[in-house]
Amino acid sequence: MKVGALLDELKLDYEVKGVDFGSDEKEKGVKGENYLAICANGRTPTLIDHKNNDFTVWESGAILQYLVDKYDTEGKYAGKTAEEKATVNQWLFFQVSGHSPVQGNLYFSQVYWKNAFGEDAPETVVKRFNNELHRVLSVYEEQLKKQTEKNGASNAWLALDRPTIADFSAFVWLGILSHFGDKLGVDLAKFPHVAKYIQLAESLDSVKEMRKRVQH
Amino acid sequence: MKVGALLDELKLDYEVKGVDFGSDEKEKGVKGENYLAICANGRTPTLIDHKNNDFTVWESGAILQYLVDKYDTEGKYAGKTAEEKATVNQWLFFQVSGHSPVQGNLYFSQVYWKNAFGEDAPETVVKRFNNELHRVLSVYEEQLKKQTEKNGASNAWLALDRPTIADFSAFVWLGILSHFGDKLGVDLAKFPHVAKYIQLAESLDSVKEMRKRVQH
Numbered sequence: 001m002k003v004g005a006l007l008d009e010l011k012l013d014y015e016v017k018g019v020d021f022g023s024d025e026k027e028k029g030v031k032g033e034n035y036l037a038i039c040a041n042g043r044t045p046t047l048i049d050h051k052n053n054d055f056t057v058w059e060s061g062a063i064l065q066y067l068v069d070k071y072d073t074e075g076k077y078a079g080k081t082a083e084e085k086a087t088v089n090q091w092l093f094f095q096v097s098g099h100s101p102v103q104g105n106l107y108f109s110q111v112y113w114k115n116a117f118g119e120d121a122p123e124t125v126v127k128r129f130n131n132e133l134h135r136v137l138s139v140y141e142e143q144l145k146k147q148t149e150k151n152g153a154s155n156a157w158l159a160l161d162r163p164t165i166a167d168f169s170a171f172v173w174l175g176i177l178s179h180f181g182d183k184l185g186v187d188l189a190k191f192p193h194v195a196k197y198i199q200l201a202e203s204l205d206s207v208k209e210m211r212k213r214v215q216h
Numbered sequence: 217m218k219v220g221a222l223l224d225e226l227k228l229d230y231e232v233k234g235v236d237f238g239s240d241e242k243e244k245g246v247k248g249e250n251y252l253a254i255c256a257n258g259r260t261p262t263l264i265d266h267k268n269n270d271f272t273v274w275e276s277g278a279i280l281q282y283l284v285d286k287y288d289t290e291g292k293y294a295g296k297t298a299e300e301k302a303t304v305n306q307w308l309f310f311q312v313s314g315h316s317p318v319q320g321n322l323y324f325s326q327v328y329w330k331n332a333f334g335e336d337a338p339e340t341v342v343k344r345f346n347n348e349l350h351r352v353l354s355v356y357e358e359q360l361k362k363q364t365e366k367n368g369a370s371n372a373w374l375a376l377d378r379p380t381i382a383d384f385s386a387f388v389w390l391g392i393l394s395h396f397g398d399k400l401g402v403d404l405a406k407f408p409h410v411a412k413y414i415q416l417a418e419s420l421d422s423v424k425e426m427r428k429r430v431q432h
Contacts, residue, residue: 086282090275090278094257094275101313
């Protein structure tokens with residue numbers, strides 16, 4: 001979804017191929033022989049660039065950076081100066097290393113733990129990741145509040161005054177909280193700037209287009 | 217440590233200032249007013265670039281990329297082409313999003329859980345993060361084996377045939393396993409290429425220099 005939104009924003013055509021999570025079946029499994037041949041880590045997404053001799057790269061953050069490096073030569077989505085780029089990348093790394101592992105672990109504890117370990121997730125696990133997700137959301141909330149004051153509500157993006165790869169990374173994971181907040185013990189009403197930000201991102205034509213093409 | 221190693225490699229002078237982890241004391245706490253003013257996320261590291269009007273950036277991955285963008289204009293440590301850069305960044309993102317959160321959670325479970333929650337970490341927590349750390353180490357092992365065959369043992373770096381920012385990110389966290397493997401239930405003897413890689417990185421003059429200057 002992160003990568004699809006950027007591809008649609010860059011008006012680059014793409015085809016989405018799904019893999020089966022939790023499976024090591026040869027043809028379709030995320031840990032199967034075929035997929036491991038293109039992504040040694042056996043996780044999604046992986047990009048194969050047919051415009052560049054089928055060059056292959058995995059890790060969503062690296063894919064986003066590759067695409068802007070190659071196809072956004074003006075730096076609209078990556079930042080135009082070393083300083084803009086650094087600010088964009090700061091929020092991109094915050095998302096992939098500080099936000100998604102925490103939300104991912106909380107989600108796993110509520111949805112998959114029992115199946116994996118034969119018992120409900122211990123209370124302390126839920127507490128640890130729920131607390132940390134709330135802290136992370138506070139960091140987003142504070143930043144988006146500042147960006148609203150600085151750039152106006154219609155340009156309240158995470159890093160700059162326009163959507164960047166930091167946003168294409170963040171809005172997908174924050175958007176999940178609109179649908180699964182109850183399950184994860186997160187009430188987005190407590191983070192009004194985050195809630196508005198999700199709406200802002202979903203209002204982009206590129207994101208609407210991506211939502212038609214990329215399924216969970 | 218990641219940033220210090222690169223700064224020493226680039227022969228850029230730096231001063232290390234420590235903050236107190238787990239503290240919100242105004243002057244020195246990682247969640248104190250002074251530090252939050254430069255790093256909204258209240259985590260380390262943060263770089264203040266005195267050669268560039270005190271430009272400030274946090275998140276280790278973003279700092280490494282900023283430094284090479286600004287001070288490694290040949291792309292020695294970042295990659296010289298879009299494809300080299302993408303491969304370097306792929307392994308950099310793998311480290312910060314796939315490796316360190318897992319190892320960090322396992323370490324927390326063994327060292328801090330009892331203090332945080334008044335009870336030992338549940339067995340399933342240790343199992344979850346120990347299993348995933350072993351999977352991550354297998355991905356490193358396989359890649360380093362390939363790199364050894366391709367570039368020789370003395371150039372068996374993670375992404376390219378020379379040390380890059382992906383290595384400055386990875387070796388620090390892998391090196392921790394040389395010292396705390398017992399506590400984390402990891403036996404590096406089962407990952408011989410990873411063990412050799414740690415030695416290779418620690419043999420760099422820049423890393424030796426960094427070890428003198430940066431403390432835990």
